[in-house]
Amino acid sequence: MHNLQHNLDKVLDRIHSACDQFQKPAPQLLAVSKKRSASELREAFSLGLRSFGENYLQEALEKQSELTDLNIEWHFIGPIQSNKTRAIAEHFDWVHSVDRLKIAQRLAEQCPEGKVIQICAQINVDQEATKSGLSFEELPEFTEQVLGLKNLRLRGLMAIPAPADNFNAQKASFLKMAEALRQLQLKFPQANLDTLSMGMSSDLEAAIAAGSTIVRVGTDIFGPR
Ligand SMILES: *Cc1c(COP(=O)(O)O)cnc(C)c1O
Numbered sequence: 001m002h003n004l005q006h007n008l009d010k011v012l013d014r015i016h017s018a019c020d021q022f023q024k025p026a027p028q029l030l031a032v033s034k035k036r037s038a039s040e041l042r043e044a045f046s047l048g049l050r051s052f053g054e055n056y057l058q059e060a061l062e063k064q065s066e067l068t069d070l071n072i073e074w075h076f077i078g079p080i081q082s083n084k085t086r087a088i089a090e091h092f093d094w095v096h097s098v099d100r101l102k103i104a105q106r107l108a109e110q111c112p113e114g115k116v117i118q119i120c121a122q123i124n125v126d127q128e129a130t131k132s133g134l135s136f137e138e139l140p141e142f143t144e145q146v147l148g149l150k151n152l153r154l155r156g157l158m159a160i161p162a163p164a165d166n167f168n169a170q171k172a173s174f175l176k177m178a179e180a181l182r183q184l185q186l187k188f189p190q191a192n193l194d195t196l197s198m199g200m201s202s203d204l205e206a207a208i209a210a211g212s213t214i215v216r217v218g219t220d221i222f223g224p225r
């Protein structure tokens with residue numbers, strides 16, 4: 001656990017090297033803290049991390065209640081059942097895993113007064129039967145409908161590609177995401193879509209090469225779960 005500083009330094013080095021190598025701006029680093037304790041998050045915060053990604057609502061709410069003194073930006077990145085949308089709308093700044101219109105509608109309706117939730121459309125980029133997410137074909141209509149909802153700001157796209165063991169295969173999926181965002185930006189210029197949430201511990205370099213703006217890193221910061 002005392003490796004946190006060391007691990008974080010290594011992740012930041014990898015991000016900076018990839019940005020140099022591929023001539024890309026630095027993405028935001030989202031620390032994925034599922035299954036980590038509130039005290040581990042507190043330590044990560046003390047090292048400068050400010051954005052944390054959580055997958056499981058109940059677990060996240062418990063940690064949030066212990067960390068109210070810290071100015072954390074909370075990101076929900078896990079699968080969303082519709083009976084969880086109210087608590088997610090109340091307790092998270094970002095939701096990366098919006099994979100169907102019904103979820104977006106509920107988040108919009110249940111969003112507290114005066115708050116705007118930043119959301120990403122989750123894409124099933126490799127068309128895996130076991131993964132949730134919109135198809136690229138569904139994206140234009142989904143976008144048009146979400147842009148009509150109050151209280152939500154659609155920022156862009158998120159994906160968890162099929163595992164691939166080499167850089168080129170990883171990058172191929174991420175390039176599909178970048179191209180889909182580019183198409184959406186052309187179709188909906190007024191939306192100012194600016195986010196590609198992609199890249200995890202094992203593939204963040206390939207994601208950066210393809211233009212990631214948020215990498216979501218758990219294992220390589222906090223250790224194996
Ligand atoms: C767990 C998780 C991550 C982090 O994965 P690591 O391989 O631990 O870096 C990123 N994104 C999502 C959606 C996750 O569920």
